[in-house]
Amino acid sequence: MKKILHLFLLIVIFTACKSTSSIITSREDKSSKSEDRKMEQLVEQLINVATENIGVRYKYGGATRAGFDCSGLIYTVFNSKNIVLPRNSFEQSKIGVVLNQRRDSVNKGDLIFFKTDNSAKINHVGIVIEVNEDEIKFIHSSTSKGVIISSTKQAYYKNSLAQINRIL
Numbered sequence: 001m002k003k004i005l006h007l008f009l010l011i012v013i014f015t016a017c018k019s020t021s022s023i024i025t026s027r028e029d030k031s032s033k034s035e036d037r038k039m040e041q042l043v044e045q046l047i048n049v050a051t052e053n054i055g056v057r058y059k060y061g062g063a064t065r066a067g068f069d070c071s072g073l074i075y076t077v078f079n080s081k082n083i084v085l086p087r088n089s090f091e092q093s094k095i096g097v098v099l100n101q102r103r104d105s106v107n108k109g110d111l112i113f114f115k116t117d118n119s120a121k122i123n124h125v126g127i128v129i130e131v132n133e134d135e136i137k138f139i140h141s142s143t144s145k146g147v148i149i150s151s152t153k154q155a156y157y158k159n160s161l162a163q164i165n166r167i168l
Contacts, residue, residue, distance in 0.1 A: 039168060042081060043109035047129050050077045050139040050147075057146040063087075068141040070125050074111065077127065078167075085167070089113065089125040096167030106131050106164050112138045112152075114160040122162050126150070136164075 050073065059067020063076050071089040078085050086092050093113045099105045106128060114124040126140030135153040142148055152158050 043107075043168065045081060046077055046109055046127065047139070049080045050127050050129070053077075053147045054139070054149065055147060056141070058141050058143050062141075068147055070141045073139075073141045073147060074125050074127060083167075090122050092125055093122045093163060093165060096165040099164045099166055106136055107166065109166075109168055111165045111167060112136060112140075113162045113165065114157060115162045116156075116160045124160070128164070 053065065053068065053073060053076075056065055057067045058069065059072075060069050061072065062068045063072035068076065071087060071092055074089075074092060075085050075087050085095060092111060096111070099110065108128055108130065110128045112126050112128050113122045114126075115122055116124045124140065126138035128136055128138050129149065130137040135151045137149055137151050139147065139149055142150070150157055152161060
């Protein structure tokens with residue numbers, strides 16, 4: 001009789017634990033999905049702020065609509081959502097997690113860094129807005145055209161790509 005009672009108690013405890021576990025997992029899944037949605041919304045808001053600045057002229061040291069340099073654009077875009085980044089591209093490249101450059105690991109909202117004009121260190125930054133099989137599109141402030149959308153398909157950017165960081 002004791003063995004049957006013991007077995008019965010084990011079954012009851014196992015069933016209760018399994019039920020509690022599925023409730024907790026369900027709550028975690030909902031919480032995780034909610035957090036993912038919030039992050040996606042934040043990324044879209046950042047990209048929208050960057051996009052609103054397309055056509056603004058380049059200005060060395062600029063961080064306003066009167067003119068942006070590359071890091072000033074990124075600094076201003078993220079600051080609009082109360083995310084404070086360092087002011088220059090080299091320091092920005094030290095923030096977050098450096099990703100490998102495979103297209104499947106890069107997401108919208110990641111920062112893309114370059115060593116342009118044969119520079120020994122990172123000196124240019126943009127924000128990723130689209131990732132396809134064979135290219136990454138990004139918004140940045142170029143010295144010649146101001147705030148524009150460019151692609152890693154362009155030889156200049158393909159050859160000078162240094163790293164991609166996830167900061168969100």
